[in-house]
Amino acid sequence: MILTNLGSPFVYGQTTSPLQPEQYLRVSSVLxxxxxxxxxxxxxxxxxxxxGASISIKADWMPSAIQVVCDNQGAFEGIxxxxxxxxxxxxxxxxxxxYGNQIIQLNDLLIGDVWFLSGQSNMQFAVHEMLDSTNTIASANPHIRLLNVALNFSASPIDSISGTWKRCSPASVRDFSAVGYSFGNKIQRELDIPVGLVFSGIGASAVQAFVxxxxxxxxxxxxxVYLSPYLSSPKSKEKIDAGFSFEKVTRPFLLYNALIHPFIRLSIKGVCWYQGATNYKDRKSFTQAxxxxxxxxxxxxxxxxxxxxxxxIAxxxxxxxxxxIAGDGFFREAQHHILRLNNTHMVVTMDVGSPENLHPKDKKPVGERLAATALNRTYGRLxxxxxxPEFDYVRFTGDTATVxxxxxxxxxxxxxxxxKxxxxxxxAGSDRVFHPATATIRANTVVIYAKEVTRPVAVRYAFFNYPVTNLQNGAGFPALPFRTDNWPEKPENY
Known part of the structure; x- marks a missing residue:
């Protein structure tokens, strides 16, 4: 019998006698x-x-097959x-x-790099919704493969997914992550190797849902902050299904179990993550989560x-x-604190947002900045x-500040x-009241002056909810928002 894996579900060939489900050979729906x-x-x-079945596994690049045995649950794993x-x-x-006369053949596989993409709506935001979508779709990169994972929730970790690996084409790319595709397209064209992109996330989701x-x-x-309130609520007693609700995608651990855990055996190159808007009022708990x-x-x-x-966040x-109103300034600061963890890197989007739109359409720069980060830090293209530009220190001289x-x-x-x-x-002076300042570039510094502040003691740059910035370096990357003070956040920040 030949079982050909066409994605999900399987298409089974004919057999001389019926088989019980436990007698079938199956591979993970991820493969x-x-x-x-x-x-x-x-x-x-x-x-x-x-x-107890002996399973043979052989790739066409291997000189011979390996053999593994199904355990007492019928599970096997070969490396x-x-x-x-x-x-x-x-x-x-x-x-x-x-296994015996049962064969599963995975076809049209490419050897390259696989990147795992997750997060909420700004990562889910599709190619057909982005700026210049017509040209992006028409020029879909055929050397990329895409997997869009269907939404699911689970109260316990599961191993299966719904979704089909597809060759990148105008038809398949239009509904794929715009940020993810822009990232993968730059990586592929720079390295000239196949790139696989997996998107497994959902809009409006909270960080705790993926832990x-x-x-x-x-x-x-x-x-x-997150787990006990949920477990003590009636929501935790509900039967969990795949249906979406804005509340459900914030529940702790359900998305991890259904959207992340099925992939933990898959070899990947790295992760791209775009999430935060749902947790925008969190600070230490968001960083820690x-x-x-x-x-x-x-x-x-x-x-x-x-x-x-x-x-x-943009x-x-x-x-x-x-x-x-500086709430998002403090939240971006909380995001920046994630960088204390090894091999993490942050992309800034302060120049490509829209104050009126939680989902800005200019996604290509975001994906390409993620790609530039990967090219430098992961692929060694130093x-x-x-x-x-990232803040180093400030000098106060009379009524001016030099950053x-x-x-x-x-x-x-x-x-x-x-x-401009x-x-x-x-x-701001010692009264802690911030005033708009004029700024002048001098070499690699910015000199700042505000007539209302005769003796400045603190500087803030783009440290409120919605500034669409213009300061950048010669390579076109925007300056990071920052503050030089450590004053506590005001409660009315939203």
Missing amino acids: QNHMVVQQNKPFKVWGHGPV ITVPKAKTGDYTPHHIIVR PEAVLQKDTMLNR TIALIKSWRKAFQQGDLPFNFVQ PYAHGKMDPT NEPYLG HFLPATTSGGLTTRDA APAFFYL
Whole structure:
């Protein structure tokens, strides 16, 4: 009997006698035709068959098959080696999994890099919704493979998914993540190897939804803020199904169980993450939850300190065009604190947002900045710029302040994208009242003055909800928002 894996579900061939379900050979729904197999890493092939059955696994690049045995639950897992991807090589490969006369053949596999994409609506935001979508769709990159994972929830970890690996084409790319595709397209064109992109996330979701229950339980703060309130509520007693609701995607651990856990045996290159808007009123708990998320995913995937590149939230006014409301400034600061964890990197979007739109359409720069980050930090292309100007220190002299930036972040010098003076600098004196300031670029510094502040003691840059900024370096990367004070946040910040 031949069982051909066409994605999900399987199409089974004819047999001479009926088989019971437990007699069928099956492989994980994650493993399908048209997928990209992660290069230069051990690759797991897993599934189910009859208890005690000997399973043969062979890829066409292997000299001989390996044999594994199904355990007392009928589960098997084999690990095969994968060669390094060759530049310009898009040769289709196959893997054959065999038990007796039952065969599953995974066809049209490419050897390259697989990146896992997750988060909420700004990562889910589709190619057909982005700026210049017509040209992006028409020029869909055929050397990329895409997997859009269907929404699901589970009260306990599961191993299966719904969704089909597809060749990238105008038809398949239009509904894929715009940020994710823009990222993968730049990576593929720069490296000239196949790229596989998996999107497994959902709009409006909260960070705690992607963290395992046991991890939340062991952390005192996360247990108190996120887990215990849910477990003590009637919601935790409900039967869980795949249906969407804005409340449901904020429940702790359900999305981890259904959207992340099925992939933990899949070899990947790294993770791109865009989430935060749902948690915008959180501070320490958000930082701690995101760090817990990263650590728990790395532990589950068992592939070392996987690169984790994430996006800082874009400017958004929350319906209040008031520059004294700084809640999102403090939230972006909380996101920046995630960087204390090794091999994490943050992309800034302060120049490509829209104060009136929580879902700005200019997604290509976001994806390409994620790609520049990966090219520099993961692929070792150290001449690839990926950072915008980042605050180093400030000197106060009389009624002016001179802001200095970290030298490594001022590639090509300081400039503005609109040739105007830098916007959104603010000065405060000892009264802690911030006033708009004029700013002038001098070499790699910005000199700031506000007539209302005769003796400034603090500077803030783009440190409120919705500033769409213009300050950048010569490489075109925007400056990070910052503050020089450590004054407590005001309760009326939203």
